[in-house]
Structures are given as structure tokens and as C-alpha cells.
Amino acid sequence: MPDDFVSSVVDAAPDGMLVVDAEGIIVFANRQAAELFGVEHDELIGSPVDSRIPSRHRAEHHRHRIEYRAEPTVRPMGVGMLLRALRADGTEFPVEVSLSPLPGASTFHVVAAVRDVTARVEIEERAEEQLRRSREAMLEADRVMAIADDRERIARDLHDTVIQRLFASGLALQAAASRAEPDVAPRLEGIVDDLDATIREIRTVIFSLQATGSADEGTRVRVLDLIGEAAQNLGFEPRLLLDGPIETVDEEIVAQLLPSLREALTNVAKHAGASVVDVALTVDDSEVRLVVRDDGAGLGPDRGTGRGLDNMATRAEVVGGSFRIEAGDDRGTCVEWSAPFAVGATAE
Numbered sequence: 056m057p058d059d060f061v062s063s064v065v066d067a068a069p070d071g072m073l074v075v076d077a078e079g080i081i082v083f084a085n086r087q088a089a090e091l092f093g094v095e096h097d098e099l100i101g102s103p104v105d106s107r108i109p110s111r112h113r114a115e116h117h118r119h120r121i122e123y124r125a126e127p128t129v130r131p132m133g134v135g136m137l138l139r140a141l142r143a144d145g146t147e148f149p150v151e152v153s154l155s156p157l158p159g160a161s162t163f164h165v166v167a168a169v170r171d172v173t174a175r176v177e178i179e180e181r182a183e184e185q186l187r188r189s190r191e192a193m194l195e196a197d198r199v200m201a202i203a204d205d206r207e208r209i210a211r212d213l214h215d216t217v218i219q220r221l222f223a224s225g226l227a228l229q230a231a232a233s234r235a236e237p238d239v240a241p242r243l244e245g246i247v248d249d250l251d252a253t254i255r256e257i258r259t260v261i262f263s264l265q266a267t268g269s270a271d272e273g274t275r276v277r278v279l280d281l282i283g284e285a286a287q288n289l290g291f292e293p294r295l296l297l298d299g300p301i302e303t304v305d306e307e308i309v310a311q312l313l314p315s316l317r318e319a320l321t322n323v324a325k326h327a328g329a330s331v332v333d334v335a336l337t338v339d340d341s342e343v344r345l346v347v348r349d350d351g352a353g354l355g356p357d358r359g360t361g362r363g364l365d366n367m368a369t370r371a372e373v374v375g376g377s378f379r380i381e382a383g384d385d386r387g388t389c390v391e392w393s394a395p396f397a398v399g400a401t402a403e
Contacts, residue, residue, distance in 0.1 A: 066085045066086040068085060069170075070169060071084070071085065071087045071088030071089075071169035071170070072088055073088055074166055074167075075165050076162065077124060077163040079103050080102070080103060081101065082100065084096060091140070091150075092107055094143045104167075105117060107140055108139075109147055123165065124165075127156035127163070129155045129156075131151065131153050131154070137149055148173050150169050150172060151169075151170045153168040209264055210260075213260065213261050218254055218257055221250050221253060221254050222254065228243050228246055229244075229247055232244050255297075256296055258298070259295055278297065278336060281313065281317055282320075285317075285321075285323075285332070288321070289320075289323065289329070291332075293334050294334065295335075296333070296334070296335040296337070297337075298336070299337050300338055301336060307374060311371070311374050312370075312392070315366075315371070315392050316334070316345060318364075318366060319390045319392075322364075323388075326352070327351025329387060332347065332348070333348045333349075335348075339396070341396055343376075343396055344393045345393070346389065347390045348390075349383070351386070351388065352386075353387055364380060367390070370392075374395070375395050376392065376393045376394030377391075377392075378391070379391050
């Protein structure tokens with residue numbers, strides 16, 4: 056077979072082909088090899104093969120060449136390793152290298168087929184990154200599920216144990232108050248009222264525990280979301296009390312209530328300098344009542360004025376309700392927003 060035909064076949068090979076002598080000098084290279092390394096073909100011939108390897112790997116490569124010369128076989132180089140080659144401009148690229156001793160040569164020569172695997176490595180890296188993210192997402196999902204389970208367990212314990220015991224204690228105190236001396240009975244009734252308030256607060260906590268991470272977009276969840284937003288602006292979380300059949304409130308009322316709550320909390324964050332904020336949303340058969348109370352700077356000379364306050368009053372009027380703002384008992388401000396339980400109803 057003519058030599059020029061063989062040379063054409065080698066140049067047409069998709070991989071870079073090198074022939075290296077016993078001293079590690081490149082004595083033959085095809086056109087693809089020159090393109091891979093970014094050099095002229097004549098520059099490649101006569102250069103050390105080690106010069107085509109990043110400097111940090113050259114000592115190890117030299118050792119491998121010596122070992123291969125002692126036991127030359129047809130095999131891939133660096134099995135299980137990501138090999139890197141060096142272009143003339145100093146950039147590195149991942150390669151696969153297959154080695155074979157040159158048959159029939161009077162002196163030791165090795166044929167190296169060099170393949171650029173950049174595209175494959177990039178695909179593998181993307182796949183590994185996707186796998187890593189999937190694993191992290193699964194771990195996060197497991198963590199969230201564990202937290203949700205803990206929250207549900209705590210909520211169940213609060214409801215089934217703590218509230219029931221408080222309720223039983225309240226009944227016992229009521230019974231005792233009915234038989235107590237006149238000077239003792241009011242004190243016992245005050246304790247019962249405190250227990251009732253505590254039970255309401257615990258019920259709010261129970262719902263907060265159960266609603267966290269829930270896909271439900273009910274009124275309670277939306278109120279809790281507003282409390283969470285306010286906490287970021289205030290630097291602390293307002294205390295929340297939810298009482299009554301809140302989820303049965305007409306959506307037209309809710310549509311006016313929630314922006315009013317947001318406005319009230321925003322005003323506290325901007326102007327009050329408060330350290331405590333109490334939010335109470337109570338619902339009974341006749342009224343929806345929202346109270347936002349803070350211990351901040353209180354009302355200034357322009358008390359009761361401002362566009363935000365006007366908007367809150369207007370929103371109450373739209374649903375037949377009322378709005379008022381006044382100084383707190385000791386300091387701070389108390390905002391009250393109310394509406395009849397049903398749209399169009401007249402509050403007594």
C-alpha cells in the first residue's frame with residue numbers, strides 16, 4: 056500500500072495520533088494532533104511529549120512512560136483518571152489516551168491516540184450537578200417533612216393535653232368560685248378569664264404550627280403571612296391572637312381586612328419605634344374585629360391623619376364597618392378595625 060495513502064488515512068483519523076520514541080520525543084503526528092494542541096505540525100515533531108502535559112502532571116507522566124516501556128501492551132492510559140493535555144496557548148483540556156507499542160519497529164516506539172473529551176466531560180459534569188441538586192432537594196424535602204411532623208406532633212400534644220388540662224382547671228375554678236366567699240370569688244373568676252385567654256393564644260399557636268408549609272391559602276394563613284412580613288420590618292414578631300370562625304368570614308370582608316392589617320403594621324414599623332405589637336383578630340356571630348396595639352411613641356400632633364389611616368377607614372366603610380385609632384392605655388397606639396360578620400349586615 057503506498058505510503059502517501061497510509062499518511063492520508065492517518066491524517067483523516069478523528070483522533071490525534073502521536074508516535075513517541077523511547078526518550079519521550081514525538082517523531083510522528085497527524086494533522087488532528089497538531090490541531091488538538093494548537094501548534095503547527097512541524098513544531099510538534101521533535102518536541103517532548105511531556106511538554107503537551109500540564110507541568111503539575113509531568114513527573115507522574117514520566118514515571119508512567121518508564122513503567123509502560125517495561126511492560127508495553129495495548130491499553131488505555133490513566134484508567135479511571137481524568138487526563139488533561141496542554142495547548143500551546145496554555146489552556147488545558149480533558150483527553151482520553153490509548154497506547155499501543157509500534158509493531159515491527161527496530162527500536163521502542165509507542166503509538167498514542169489522543170481524543171478531546173471536553174464535550175463529554177461537560178455533559179457528565181452537568182449530569183453530576185443535576186444529581187447533586189436532586190439529592191440536596193431530596194434531603195431538604197426530608198428535612199421539611201421531619202419539621203412538619205414535629206410541628207404536627209407538638210400541635211397535637213398542645214391540643215390533646217395542654218388545652219384539655221387548662222380547660223378542666225378552668226371548670227374546676229368556676230365551680231369553686233360559685234361556692235367561694237364573696238371576697239375570693241372575683242379573684243377566682245379573674246384566673247378563669249386568664250385561663251380562657253391562654254387557651255385562645257395556644258389555639259393560635261397550634262394553627263401556626265399546622266399552617267407552616269401548608270398549601271392552604273385560607274384567611275388564617277394569609278394573616279400569618281402578613282405577621283411574618285411585619286416581623287422582617289419590625290425586627291421582632293408581633294404577638295398574634297386568632298379567635299372564632301375566621302375561615303367563615305366573607306371574602307369581601309377579608310379583601311378589605313388584610314390590606315388594613317398590613318397598613319397598621321407598616322405604620323408601626325415606620326413611625327412607632329415599638330418593642331411589642333399585639334394583633335388580635337376575633338370573629339363571632341355578629342362582628343369581625345381587628346385590634347393592633349403597640350407600645351411605641353404614640354400619637355403625634357397629627358393624630359388620626361394620614362393617607363394610610365384614611366384608606367383603613369374607607370376599607371371599613373366599604374363593608375359597613377368602622378375604624379378608630381387612639382392612644383394606648385399607658386403608651387403607644389391602639390388601632391381598631393371592625394365589620395359586621397356578613398357583608399351588608401348592620402352592626403348592632
